[in-house]
Amino acid sequence: MAVIGVSTSQDNHPANVIYNKNLLRYPVQTYAVNPKGGQLNREPLYKSVLEIDAPVDLAVIAVRANFVPDVVAQCIEKGVRGAVIISGGFAESGNQDLQNQVAAMAAAADFPFVGPNCLGIYAPEAVDTFFLPGERIIHPKKGNVGFVSQSGGVLVDQMVKFAGQGIGVSAAVSIGNKACIRETHLMDWFEQDMGTRVIAFYIEGFDCREGRAFIRRAQSCTKPIVVLKAGKSARGMSAAASHTASVAGDYRVFSEIMKQHCVAEADTEYELSAFCEALSCYPKGIAGNVGIVSLSGGHGVVAADACSLHGLTIPRIDPATIEAVRSRLSPEIQAIATLENPLDLTGSCVDADMLAAVRHLSRDRNVDCILALLLPYSPGISADIGARLSQVARNEGKPLIAYVPKEDKYKIIIEGFELNQIPVASSVEGAVLMAKALKRCRPC
Amino acid sequence: MLTFQEKQIIEDAGPVGWVLEPAAKQLLAGRGLTIPRGVVTGSLDTARQFLVSVGGPVVIKAVSAHILHKTEHQAVVTGIVDPDILASQMTRLLSLDGCGQVLVEEMVSGIEVLVGAKNDPQFGPVVVLGLGGTSVEIFNDTAIRLAPVVALDVASMVSSLGAGPIFEGFRGRPGVNMAALTRMLTGFSHLVMDLEPFFESIDLNPVICSPDRCVAADARILLLPDRERLS
Numbered sequence: 001m002a003v004i005g006v007s008t009s010q011d012n013h014p015a016n017v018i019y020n021k022n023l024l025r026y027p028v029q030t031y032a033v034n035p036k037g038g039q040l041n042r043e044p045l046y047k048s049v050l051e052i053d054a055p056v057d058l059a060v061i062a063v064r065a066n067f068v069p070d071v072v073a074q075c076i077e078k079g080v081r082g083a084v085i086i087s088g089g090f091a092e093s094g095n096q097d098l099q100n101q102v103a104a105m106a107a108a109a110d111f112p113f114v115g116p117n118c119l120g121i122y123a124p125e126a127v128d129t130f131f132l133p134g135e136r137i138i139h140p141k142k143g144n145v146g147f148v149s150q151s152g153g154v155l156v157d158q159m160v161k162f163a164g165q166g167i168g169v170s171a172a173v174s175i176g177n178k179a180c181i182r183e184t185h186l187m188d189w190f191e192q193d194m195g196t197r198v199i200a201f202y203i204e205g206f207d208c209r210e211g212r213a214f215i216r217r218a219q220s221c222t223k224p225i226v227v228l229k230a231g232k233s234a235r236g237m238s239a240a241a242s243h244t245a246s247v248a249g250d251y252r253v254f255s256e257i258m259k260q261h262c263v264a265e266a267d268t269e270y271e272l273s274a275f276c277e278a279l280s281c282y283p284k285g286i287a288g289n290v291g292i293v294s295l296s297g298g299h300g301v302v303a304a305d306a307c308s309l310h311g312l313t314i315p316r317i318d319p320a321t322i323e324a325v326r327s328r329l330s331p332e333i334q335a336i337a338t339l340e341n342p343l344d345l346t347g348s349c350v351d352a353d354m355l356a357a358v359r360h361l362s363r364d365r366n367v368d369c370i371l372a373l374l375l376p377y378s379p380g381i382s383a384d385i386g387a388r389l390s391q392v393a394r395n396e397g398k399p400l401i402a403y404v405p406k407e408d409k410y411k412i413i414i415e416g417f418e419l420n421q422i423p424v425a426s427s428v429e430g431a432v433l434m435a436k437a438l439k440r441c442r443p444c
Numbered sequence: 445m446l447t448f449q450e451k452q453i454i455e456d457a458g459p460v461g462w463v464l465e466p467a468a469k470q471l472l473a474g475r476g477l478t479i480p481r482g483v484v485t486g487s488l489d490t491a492r493q494f495l496v497s498v499g500g501p502v503v504i505k506a507v508s509a510h511i512l513h514k515t516e517h518q519a520v521v522t523g524i525v526d527p528d529i530l531a532s533q534m535t536r537l538l539s540l541d542g543c544g545q546v547l548v549e550e551m552v553s554g555i556e557v558l559v560g561a562k563n564d565p566q567f568g569p570v571v572v573l574g575l576g577g578t579s580v581e582i583f584n585d586t587a588i589r590l591a592p593v594v595a596l597d598v599a600s601m602v603s604s605l606g607a608g609p610i611f612e613g614f615r616g617r618p619g620v621n622m623a624a625l626t627r628m629l630t631g632f633s634h635l636v637m638d639l640e641p642f643f644e645s646i647d648l649n650p651v652i653c654s655p656d657r658c659v660a661a662d663a664r665i666l667l668l669p670d671r672e673r674l675s
Contacts, residue, residue: 211566215590253564256588260597 001127002049002056002080004071005063005087006032006040014086014131015062021134028127029054049078056080060120060129065089068116069102076109083113084120084129091177092117103179112185118176119152122159124169132156143168144197145276146190148183150175150204154230158202158269165273165426166418167280170195182210184217191221198279200226200272211254215261224279224441226264228272229254264440271433274425278434279441281423282399288439289315290432291367292342293357295349295381299373299403299428300342306432312439315366317341324363328356341367350380355392362396369399369435373428376410386416386424393422399438403431446638450474454642454667460509461667466547468663472648475635477628478659482549491534491548492527501525501551504534510542512664519543523551552661554654555610555620559629561591561636561646563668569636569643571629573598575607576650591633598626611653620653628658644668 001022007013015032023030023043031054032040037047046052049059049071059075061068065087075083083106090099099116106113114120120129124142128134130152140162147162149155152174159172170193173186183201190196199221206214218225232251258265264279266272290312294300304314322339329337329345330353337353338344343361345353354372361370372389374381386402393400402417404410406426417424425431446454450471457463463471469479483494484507495502506519514520519540521533537546556576564570571593574586587601602611602622613619628651636646644667648660 206566208565209568211564212568212590215567250564250566252584252586253562253567253570253588257567257570257590260589260600 001028001058001060002031002033002046002052002075003060003062004033004049005061006034006045008034008036008038008040008045012133013062015060017131017133018060018062018086018129021128025134026127027125031056049074049080052078057082058127059083060086061115062086062131065095065098065116069098069105072102072105072111072113076105076111080111082111083115084118085113085115085176086118086120086129086131087115088117090116090179099177099179106180113180114173115176116179119155119174121171121173122169123171126171130156130174138163141166141168142195143170144195144280145169146186146193146196146199147172147202147276148175148186148190148200149173149202150178151202151230152176154202154269158272161269161273162276165277166414167273167277183214187214187217187221187225191223196223197283198224198226198276200228200276202228202230202272204230211257215257215263218263219261224264224283226266226272226275226279226437227258228266228269259440262441264437266437270430271436274430274433275437275440277423277425278399278401278437281421282438283441284438285441286368286399286435286438288312288435289366289368290435291315291317291361291364291370292373293345293354293361293370294342294373294375295345295347295354295378296373296375297338297344297346299375300338300344303371303373303403303428303432304342306429307435310432310436312432312435314341317361317366318364321360321364324360325357328360329353347375347378348380349378351382351385351388354381354385355388358389358400359392359396362393362398362400367398369401369438371401371403371431371435373403373431374413376404376413383412384416386413386422387420388416390417390420390422394420399435401425401431401434403428447474450638454639457665457667458670461669462512463663463665463667464507464509465505465663466507468646468665469660471635471665472632472660472663475631477631477635478624478657479663480549480552480659480661482547484545484547486538486545488531488534491530491546494548495524495527495530498550502530503549503551504530504537505547505549506537506540506543507545507547508540508542511540517541549661552652552654552659554618554652554659556650557611557620557625557653557658558586559632559648559651559660561632561643563636563640563643563645569633569640571633571636573601573629574605575610589633591636593630593633595626595630598622598629601629613655618655621655621657624656624658625653628660639665642667 003019005015019032022028033046038045059080122128138160155174190199266275402424453467466484501523503522511517558574558576560572569591574580585606587604589597611620647664652659652661
């Protein structure tokens with residue numbers, strides 16, 4: 001990797017931050033480029049990318065906008081495979097012509113680039129072109145969410161949230177002005193990538209007809225797609241001359257079309273995390289009939305309320321299911337457990353009761369997703385409950401979503417689920433949002 | 445693809461900026477969409493003959509390039525059965541700005557539905573369905589889909605509307621012929637795809653739906669300004 005624009009005097013120049021962190025922390029052979037040449041921290045400083053005597057896979061370009069065309073020309077001449085153009089000063093500040101010039105040069109040479117005006121690419125354990133010092137940002141672990149963002153700031157912030165929720169990314173890409181590589185290209189890439197199970201996009205807007213291209217591509221994508229849209233408030237709505245124009249504002253069109261084509265639109269950034277986690281475990285959609293199992297009646301009701309708020313149904317369960325569960329419950333709770341949906345096994349239940357309830361609820365035709373609300377305060381619930389319930393869910397083949405309070409002392413339960421690819425939420429509402437994600441990506 | 449005739453209609457409407465109702469309905473009828481029986485005329489005799497041949501109430505509307513919103517100009521008269529009222533109202537309409545002819549049509553009854561299309565900058569043509577009247581704009585109870593749509597889309601549009609039960613026939617009232625509505629929306633969505641380079645938005649408001657058929661009782665096609673047209 002060549003980092004072009006490294007400063008000889010400014011240690012906190014974006015190019016220096018990128019150069020240092022990749023040189024020191026990533027398994028990437030990194031070269032610094034500055035026309036002055038010489039040395040930087042005892043490493044050679046190359047006058048141009050052409051001077052590097054090794055093949056270069058990626059050039060990170062962080063020079064002033066008006067130098068970018070020359071630098072791109074040199075990269076093409078050198079046979080560099082692609083670039084991330086960090087530099088700002090293009091279309092976003094009125095210099096559309098300069099941006100078009102760079103895009104045209106690159107297109108003619110079949111030279112792909114990300115940007116300009118972006119943070120570029122973060123691929124855990126591989127490369128990181130974000131110009132944010134490593135010690136300042138919180139990196140999510142390596143995982144299976146591919147994330148693409150039009151805003152670098154939102155991307156970084158979302159990565160912090162992912163890290164907090166234990167969600168890992170396969171790669172995160174800030175596409176900036178997307179003069180060359182755009183959402184659809186990255187959908188191609190992430191669909192092929194074996195490490196990615198769900199593809200998430202933060203979208204501010206599409207160019208002319210780009211939304212249609214996005215939908216066409218999404219329709220044939222074999223992995224679930226999540227979008228978070230910014231700019232939802234009505235704007236630019238002139239006094240509408242027609243009824244249709246007045247009811248079909250930009251955001252409504254976006255949202256309805258995503259729904260039509262089964263792209264899961266998250267309403268908030270909080271939902272985005274929940275959606276990514278749920279869909280990375282269960283790529284197939286559901287109709288939205290949720291069975292709830294809890295050991296506290298209150299939690300069951302709170303979850304049921306949240307389900308109806310989010311458009312999910314709490315169906316009646318089959319009497320045969322109720323009987324099957326009742327006959328397998330421990331004698332202590334047989335008389336006191338509520339076996340209508342939401343099921344309340346009471347605080348006296350033990351692991352085996354929970355397993356029986358989830359197993360038989362999974363076999364009920366009226367239910368297509370199960371929420372297990374686990375309150376580990378209860379003495380009958382063991383530390384093995386996560387792993388054991390996961391086993392039941394895998395055998396029965398119906399999506400199971402767990403709620404476990406996010407506390408260090410319950411980590412063994414949480415890991416029991418997560419290591420077995422069962423999503424765990426840290427709140428009841430979070431668990432409901434995960435079920436909502438499955439409903440939003442229902443195959444049409 | 446637009447036929448030569450269809451292209452001609454659009455080109456003729458270019459200077460006005462929108463397609464007048466009779467021409468817009470001609471476009472719809474050409475694509476197999478149902479429109480009311482009617483006649484465009486400046487002659488009282490022709491209008492009277494039409495009233496007799498229909499044998500029921502008719503509606504008359506001013507045809508004028510200067511009148512985009514007809515109701516605001518009192519340029520529509522509905523429920524005419526009396527030949528004298530027909531004559532007096534027609535004379536009044538013909539005196540309106542730019543009005544040389546009127547459209548005389550049979551009255552159709554049923555549920556009023558809005559069918560529309562918008563040429564969205566990001567997504568291209570989308571079609572819109574809602575219950576006609578106030579529920580559309582006040583409650584924004586509409587379904588929007590990327591054009592062209594298929595039969596399954598039409599079913600999902602209806603079921604996603606708050607007013608969906610009215611389409612199915614609410615509390616014993618007659619509902620909408622879903623096959624006819626499906627034909628209308630799918631046919632319309634293909635038409636709007638073909639019109640993509642030219643139109644800004646289209647209102648078929650109302651489309652009148654009964655258990656037998658769906659009829660586009662009004663049609664207005666707003667064109668894009670020349671400079672915004674896609675080549």
